[in-house]
Amino acid sequence: MRGQLEAGEVSFWLNGQPASARAGQTVLQAAKAQGVSIHCACYRDGLGGDASCRVCLVEIAGEPRLAPACHRTPTEGMAVHTDSEKVQRVRRTVLQFLDAEAVGPIDPLTEFGRLLPKKDPAEISEGTSVPDDSHPAIIVDRDACILCGRCVRACRDVQCNDVIGIGYRGTETRIIFDTDTTLGDSSCVGCGECVQACPTHALRDRSAEENRGAERAVETVCPYCGVGCQLRYEVRDGRIVAATGLNGPSNQRRLCVKGRYGFDYVHHPHRRTQPLIRREDVPK
Ligand code: SF4
Ligand code: SF4
Ligand code: FES
The missing domain is CATH 3.10.20.740 (Ubiquitin-like (UB roll))
Incomplete structure (x- = not known):
């Protein structure tokens, strides 16, 4: 060898x-x-x-x-x-502790939820806090947070925005935005990197519910600027419902706010879907 x-x-x-x-x-x-x-x-x-x-x-x-x-x-x-x-044996215990870190239920379809054993419905606890829905594109559900820190690194190290931190101590420990304001009032630029990083959907797109039933995924290049970020669109009923950054050479899974959330223009009724021919008898 x-x-x-x-x-x-x-x-x-x-x-x-x-x-x-x-x-x-x-x-x-x-x-x-x-x-x-x-x-x-x-x-x-x-x-x-x-x-x-x-x-x-x-x-x-x-x-x-x-x-x-x-x-x-x-x-x-x-x-x-x-x-x-x-x-x-140890992994089972660790997963139990992490599951207990979340006050509310963790969606079994999420990356982390798939690691957990199936639960009896009677064992599933209800969340205690009201989700922060102050942001136009992102919902914050702290009850599903296991304090893994991925969102902090995604915002600070990957996108260099440094909006998210882990605040407070003991049972009060939670993710915070800036000096503990709502996400909507924070300096968040809406890149969605934290959403892509979160394994429990504690941070999730507003369109997440629509995304659940996505019928197909299309891998393509973002149509906005010339950087050429590669992404995947989730499509349902012929409509794009979510975008995820792929590991392309120029974006390495990152997206900006336009690539991540600015896809609704595709369905605008004024969008040209076929070429037009300029006619001399029609004013420009
Ligand atoms: S959307 Fe982007 S800027 Fe806003 S908190 Fe998440 S990673 Fe930070
Ligand atoms: S990535 Fe999700 S689960 Fe992890 S600390 Fe952030 S909000 Fe909590
Ligand atoms: S300690 Fe290795 S994945 Fe968290």
Whole structure:
């Protein structure tokens, strides 16, 4: 195995199988490259993680504690187990804690909701706070927030807007906008990066309900400026209901407010849908 490695690459064992990792790759990234997926909540490709959720814990032979796969890099000969009995047991507990972090129910169709075991309807708690619907495009439902911090990094590190923070302490801890105002009154520019990053739909598009029944997805290039951001439109009944940034060379999943939410012009009745011929007898 060693002879086939590139410079800086290390060989290690992944669930008993030989594996390799490029220089700087984490266990999570190396495992994904070999087709082994590891659950995570605070990490997302392109956004990184802050190792706060512990959902991605893996067992490393000879180490007494489990390690977060999103932050640990493999070393030569390391033996990693992503699904041992111990890992499964701890992951179940971690998911329970994170689920309990959300005051209200988490939509089972969301990225994080899909990791949770099915619940008895009697076990599902009602939320306690009123969603913040002050923003024209985004609803904030703090009851569904697990404080993973992805929205903070999306707004600050990816879009450099720095609108979102984690405020207060203990049971009062919650995401806040600027100095704790509503999202609508904050300095938010409506790029929607936080919505795209949120694994629980605590931050969601106003059109999310319409988006639920999307019939097909169309991958295309944003028609506005010349940057050429790649995106995917969700379509229902022949109408665009949502846009998601794709990993294109110029946008790397980001979109601005126009690409994210400015698609309603497509359906405007004045929009030209076929070429016109200029006639001499008709004034311009
Ligand atoms: S929409 Fe963009 S600017 Fe507004 S809070 Fe979310 S990431 Fe920040
Ligand atoms: S709003 Fe969503 S992305 Fe932000 S901390 Fe809560 S769960 Fe995470
Ligand atoms: S995904 Fe690794 S600690 Fe959250």
